[in-house]
Amino acid sequence: MKQIRILVTGGTFDKEYDELTGRLFFRDTHVEEMLRRGRARLDLAVETVMMIDSLEMDDRGRAAIVARCAEAREEAIVITHGTDTMVDTARALAGAAIARKTIVLTGAMVPYAFGSSDGLFNLGSALSFVQVLPAGVYVAMNGRHFSWNAVRKNRETGVFEPAGERH
Amino acid sequence: MKQIRILVTGGTFDKEYDELTGRLFFRDTHVEEMLRRGRARLDLAVETVMMIDSLEMDDRGRAAIVARCAEAREEAIVITHGTDTMVDTARALAGAAIARKTIVLTGAMVPYAFGSSDGLFNLGSALSFVQVLPAGVYVAMNGRHFSWNAVRKNRETGVFEPAGERH
Amino acid sequence: MKQIRILVTGGTFDKEYDELTGRLFFRDTHVEEMLRRGRARLDLAVETVMMIDSLEMDDRGRAAIVARCAEAREEAIVITHGTDTMVDTARALAGAAIARKTIVLTGAMVPYAFGSSDGLFNLGSALSFVQVLPAGVYVAMNGRHFSWNAVRKNRETGVFEPAGERH
Amino acid sequence: MKQIRILVTGGTFDKEYDELTGRLFFRDTHVEEMLRRGRARLDLAVETVMMIDSLEMDDRGRAAIVARCAEAREEAIVITHGTDTMVDTARALAGAAIARKTIVLTGAMVPYAFGSSDGLFNLGSALSFVQVLPAGVYVAMNGRHFSWNAVRKNRETGVFEPAGERH
Numbered sequence: 001m002k003q004i005r006i007l008v009t010g011g012t013f014d015k016e017y018d019e020l021t022g023r024l025f026f027r028d029t030h031v032e033e034m035l036r037r038g039r040a041r042l043d044l045a046v047e048t049v050m051m052i053d054s055l056e057m058d059d060r061g062r063a064a065i066v067a068r069c070a071e072a073r074e075e076a077i078v079i080t081h082g083t084d085t086m087v088d089t090a091r092a093l094a095g096a097a098i099a100r101k102t103i104v105l106t107g108a109m110v111p112y113a114f115g116s117s118d119g120l121f122n123l124g125s126a127l128s129f130v131q132v133l134p135a136g137v138y139v140a141m142n143g144r145h146f147s148w149n150a151v152r153k154n155r156e157t158g159v160f161e162p163a164g165e166r167h
Numbered sequence: 168m169k170q171i172r173i174l175v176t177g178g179t180f181d182k183e184y185d186e187l188t189g190r191l192f193f194r195d196t197h198v199e200e201m202l203r204r205g206r207a208r209l210d211l212a213v214e215t216v217m218m219i220d221s222l223e224m225d226d227r228g229r230a231a232i233v234a235r236c237a238e239a240r241e242e243a244i245v246i247t248h249g250t251d252t253m254v255d256t257a258r259a260l261a262g263a264a265i266a267r268k269t270i271v272l273t274g275a276m277v278p279y280a281f282g283s284s285d286g287l288f289n290l291g292s293a294l295s296f297v298q299v300l301p302a303g304v305y306v307a308m309n310g311r312h313f314s315w316n317a318v319r320k321n322r323e324t325g326v327f328e329p330a331g332e333r334h
Numbered sequence: 335m336k337q338i339r340i341l342v343t344g345g346t347f348d349k350e351y352d353e354l355t356g357r358l359f360f361r362d363t364h365v366e367e368m369l370r371r372g373r374a375r376l377d378l379a380v381e382t383v384m385m386i387d388s389l390e391m392d393d394r395g396r397a398a399i400v401a402r403c404a405e406a407r408e409e410a411i412v413i414t415h416g417t418d419t420m421v422d423t424a425r426a427l428a429g430a431a432i433a434r435k436t437i438v439l440t441g442a443m444v445p446y447a448f449g450s451s452d453g454l455f456n457l458g459s460a461l462s463f464v465q466v467l468p469a470g471v472y473v474a475m476n477g478r479h480f481s482w483n484a485v486r487k488n489r490e491t492g493v494f495e496p497a498g499e500r501h
Numbered sequence: 502m503k504q505i506r507i508l509v510t511g512g513t514f515d516k517e518y519d520e521l522t523g524r525l526f527f528r529d530t531h532v533e534e535m536l537r538r539g540r541a542r543l544d545l546a547v548e549t550v551m552m553i554d555s556l557e558m559d560d561r562g563r564a565a566i567v568a569r570c571a572e573a574r575e576e577a578i579v580i581t582h583g584t585d586t587m588v589d590t591a592r593a594l595a596g597a598a599i600a601r602k603t604i605v606l607t608g609a610m611v612p613y614a615f616g617s618s619d620g621l622f623n624l625g626s627a628l629s630f631v632q633v634l635p636a637g638v639y640v641a642m643n644g645r646h647f648s649w650n651a652v653r654k655n656r657e658t659g660v661f662e663p664a665g666e667r668h
Contacts (some may be wrong), residue, residue, distance in 0.1 A: 001311070012523060019610040019660050020514060022554075024523070038288030039276055040310035041326055053523075070309070078625050109206055109520040114615040121205030124291030127310050132299045143294050145208035159208055179356060186443040187492050188476075189346060191356070220356075276353040281448040325354050335645070372622030373610055374644035375660055443540055455539030458625030461644050466633045478502070478539035478629050493542055 002131055003043045005074040009065060010051040011082030011090075013119050015111040021050055026051040030112045031080060032121050042127065045074065054082020054089075054107075062092040067097055069098050076102050076130045080123075083160075084108040086139055090148035094137040104130040106140045109158050169298055170210045172241040173198055174231060176256075177218040178249030180286050182278040193218040197279045198247060201290050204246075209294065212241065221249020221256075222272075229259040236265050243269050243297045247290075250274045250320055253306055256280045257315035261304040271297040276325050335466055337377045340365055341401060343423075344385040345416030347453050351443040360385040364446045365414060368457050376461065379408065387424075388416020388441075396426040405430050409485040410436050410464045414457075417441040417487055420473055424482035428471040438464040440474045443492050456499075503632055504544045506575040507532055510566060510590075511552040512583030514620050516612040527552040531613045532581060535624050543628065546575065555583020555590075555608075563593040570599050577603050577631045581624075584608045584654055584661075587640055591649035595638040605631040607641045610659050 006085035007013070008029040015024045031046050049068055050061060069077055081089055086105050094102055108119035126140040135150040141160040152163035175181070175196040180219060182191045196214050216235055219284040236244055236316040248256055253272050258269055273293035275286035293307040319330035342348070342363045349358045365380050383402055384395060403411055415423055420439050427437055440451035440460035460474040471482040475494040486497035509515070509530045516525045528637035532547050550563060550569055570578055582590055587606050594604055596652040607627035627641040642661040653664035 011522075015523075017611055017615055019513075020656070022516075022525070024525075034288070035310075037283055037285060038292075038310060039285045039308075039326070040288070041328075059234035070293070097282070110264045110518055112614075114518055114612075116614075118203055118204055118206045120287040121201070121203065123209070124288035125205075125295040128295035128307070128312070129299065130290040131312070132296065140295070141206075143202075143205060143209045143291065143299070155521070160597075161208075168346075184444055184448055187489070188348075189349075189358070191358075277351055280450075281351055281445075283447075286472075322354070346547045368622070369644075371617055371619055371641075372626075372644060373660070374622070375577035375662075376644045452538060452540045455535070455541070455622040458622035458644065459539075459629040462626040462629035462641070462646070463633065464632065465646070474629070475540075475626065477536075477543045478541060479629070481630070484532055493540070495542075 001043045002076050002147060003045070003073045003074040003125065004076040004078060006044060006046045006132060007077060008046065008048040008051070008070055009057070009061075009078045009079060009081050011054050011080060011107045012111055013080050013108040014051060016113045022112070029080075030119070031123070034112060034120055038120060038124055040127065054085040057082065057085045061166065062089050065089060066093055066096045066098070069093060069101065069103055071094065073101060075135075077104070078126045078130050079103065079105045081105050081107050083109065083141070087148070087151055087153060090137050091140055094148045100135050102130050102133050102135050103137045104133070105138070106141050106147070168210045169243050169244045170212070170241040171245060171249045171297060172239045172292065173211060173213045174200045174232065174235055174244060174246045175213065175215040175218070176221075176228075176246060176248050178247060178274045179278055180222050180247050180275040181218065183212070196247075199289070201279060205287060205291055207294065220297070221252040224249065224252045229256050230300060232256060233260055233265070236260060236268065236270055236319055237263065242267060242302075244271070245268065245293045245297050246272045248272050248274050250276065250308070254318055255322060257304050257306055261315045267302050269297050269300050269302050270304045271300070271307050271312070272305070290322070327328070335377045336410050337408040338410045338412060338461065338464060339381070339406045340380045340400055341399065341402055341411060341413045342380065342382040342385070342412060343395075343415050345388050345414060346445055347414050348385065349440040350447045358445070362432065363414075364453070365457070368446060372454060372458055374461065388419040391416065391423060391446060393418045398422050399423060400427055400430045400432070403427060403435065403437055407414045409434060410440070412460045412464050413437065415439050416440050418429075419484070421440065421485055421487060422493070424471050424473055430481045434469050436464050436467050436469050437471045438467070438474050438479070439472070448473070463465045502540040503577050504546070504575040505628065505631060506573045506577060507545060508566065508569055508578060508580045509547065509549040509552070509556070510580060510582050512564075512581060513606045513612055514609040515552065515579050517615070521596050524588060525612070528644045530581075531620070532624070534560040535613060535621055539621060539625055541628065542545045545628055556581065558590060563590050565596055567591060567597045567599070570594060570602065571597065576636075578602060578605070579627045579631050580604065580606045581601045582606050582608050584610065584642070588649070588652055591638050592638055595649045601636050602603045603634050603636050604630050605641050605646070606639070628644045
C-alpha cells in the first residue's frame with residue numbers, strides 16, 4: 001500500500017465557531033476525525049504545517065509547504081488548504097520541481113465542523129486521486145482533479161474550473 | 168470531462184429510520200443530495216436500478232445491474248451497493264466481460280442519513296477512482312481501491328481488505 | 335436552583351446503529367452529551383436505570399423505575415423512556431402515589447445519534463416543564479405536557495395527543 | 502391549547518455560513534425547520550420581525566419588538582434573539598408594561614445550521630416555559646428561566662446567570 005502524507009495548512013476545512021466571540025477561528029485540525037468517519041484504512045501520516053486562512057498565506061508560508069513536500073519520504077502527498085489561494089500554492093509547488101511525487105491539494109467551501117460541508121467528500125476524493133495519478137501537482141475539488149497550471153477558482157460561483165494554461 | 172453514470176442499488180448508504188416502526192427502510196436515494204453537498208461538478212447521470220438490502224441481492228438483481236452497465240453509454244460507472252455482497256456483484260460484473268468500461272462499486276457502513284456516515288467520503292473516493300483507473304471492475308472502500316478479484320469484506324471488523332485472487 | 339434527577343431507561347432516544355450487523359442497539363446513554371450541547375447549567379444528577387426498548391418494558395422494569403423515583407431525594411425527576419409504553423409507565427408512577435414530586439417522562443421518535451432527531455428539543459422541554467409544573471406525573475412530547483391520565487400515543491402518526499381521562 | 506407566537510429577530514440562532522465570502526450572514530430563519538425536527542404540535546404563529554445580529558439591536562429595533570408583543574393577540578410569546586443584548590430587550594419589554602402576557606426570550610450560542618448547536622434545546626425549553634409561567638418577561642437559556650431583572654450574560658463563560666435585581 002502506498003504511503004501517503006497529509007499536510008494540514010488550515011483553510012475553511014478546519015475552521016470552527018467561537019461561541020464567545022461569534023467569530024470563526026482555528027483550533028486543531030479535523031482531519032483525523034474525518035479519516036475515522038471515512039473508515040480510512042490507508043498508510044497515512046498526518047502533519048500540521050500551519051493553521052491559517054489561505055488569504056493570509058504568503059511566500060514564507062508557501063516556502064514552508066514546499067520544504068515539507070520536498071523533505072517528506074512519502075511519494076504521495078495530500079495538502080489541505082484554503083481555497084482562495086490554493087492555486088497559488090500549487091504553482092509554487094510545481095515551480096519547486098519536486099521530482100517523482102504526486103501532490104494533491106484540496107480544501108472545502110464550508111467548514112467540516114458545520115453542517116453541509118463538502119470536506120469529507122473532498123478528502124475522500126483527494127486521497128483517491130493521490131494514489132493513482134502520476135507524479136505532478138494537482139488540485140482536487142468538486143469531484144475533479146486539475147493539473148496545477150490548468151485550473152482557477154471562480155470567485156463568483158465558488159467552483160474550480162479549467163483555465164488556460166499559465167506559465 | 169468524462170461522462171459518469173451512477174447506478175443506485177440501495178444498501179446501507181440509503182437506509183433511513185422509520186420513526187413509526189423503529190425499523191430501517193428505503194425511500195429515495197440520497198445520492199443527489201450527497202453530490203450537492205460535495206459540490207460535485209461532474210458530467211453525471213444518476214439512475215436508481217433498485218433499492219434493496221444487499222443481503223437480498225440475488226442472481227436476478229445482479230443480472231439487472233450487469234445489463235445496465237452493459238447498456239450504459241458512459242465508460243465510467245459508479246455503483247452504490249450494500250457492503251455485504253458487494254464483492255459478489257463485482258465478480259458478476261467481471262464475469263460479464265463488459266469491455267472498455269471502468270466500473271467502481273462503493274457503499275457505506277453507516278447510513279448517510281445518520282450521523283457519522285462514511286458515505287460522503289466513499290462517494291468522493293469512488294467518483295475519483297472511476298475517472299482515472301483503467302477499464303475493469305473495482306471496489307472502493309476505506310479510501311482504497313481493490314480489483315474485484317483481490318478483495319473481501321472482513322465481517323468481524325467491517326473493513327475491506329486484500330484477498331488472494333480468486334477465479 | 336431546584337435539584338433535578340434524570341433517570342435513563344433507554345428507548346429510541348439512546349439507540350445507535352451497529353455498523354457490523356446493520357441493527358439498532360444500545361450502548362451508553364447520550365444524555366450527558368445532549369446536556370453539554372444544550373449548555374445546560376442545572377443542578378442535575380443523571381442515572382441509568384436500564385437501557386431497553388420500551389416494547390420490552392415489563393412490570394418488573396416499571397417497578398424499578400417507581401422505586402428509583404420514590405427513593406430519589408430530588409423533587410423534580412425527568413425520565414427518558416421509549417415512546418411506545420411511556421404512558422403505561424406514567425400510569426404506574428401515578429399509581430404509586432409518590433408524594434410531592436414532579437415527574438416528567440420524555441423520549442424521542444428518532445435516535446439522537448441520527449440526523450433529524452427530536453431528542454434535544456424534547457430534553458429541553460422536559461427539563462423546563464419539570465422545574466415549573468406542580469407535583470404530579472406528566473408526559474412531555476411534541477412541545478406539550480400532558481397529565482399521565484390524559485394522553486395517548488397515536489401510533490399511526492407518532493404524535494402524543496389528549497385522551498379521555500382513564501382510571 | 503394555548504396559542505403561542507414566535508417572534509424571530511435573528512441572532513446567532515439563525516446565522517449561516519456564506520461559502521463565497523467565508524462570513525456569517527442571515528438568510529431565512531430556521532425556526533420552522535426546528536419546529537419540524539422537534540415534532541412540535543403546538544398552536545403556533547411564526548413571524549420574522551427582523552434578522553439582525555443582536556449587537557446591532559438599537560432602541561428602534563427594540564421598539565419594534567415591543568410593538569409586536571403589544572399588538573399580538575396571543576398571550577404567550579417566544580422571542581428568538583441574539584444573546585449579547587437579550588437582557589436589554591427583556592428590560593425594554595418589561596418597561597413597556599405589556600399586561601397579561603408571558604414573554605420568553607431565547608437564543609443560541611452556536612448557529613443552528615452548524616453542528617453542536619444548543620438552539621433546538623433552547624427552543625424546546627422556551628416553548629415549554631412560555632406555556633406554564635405566569636405573565637411576565639423571562640429569559641430562557643441553559644435550561645433555566647430567569648426573570649428579566651434577575652439575569653445577566655457572563656461574557657467570559659457565555660453562560661446566563663442570576664444577577665442582583667436591577668431597576
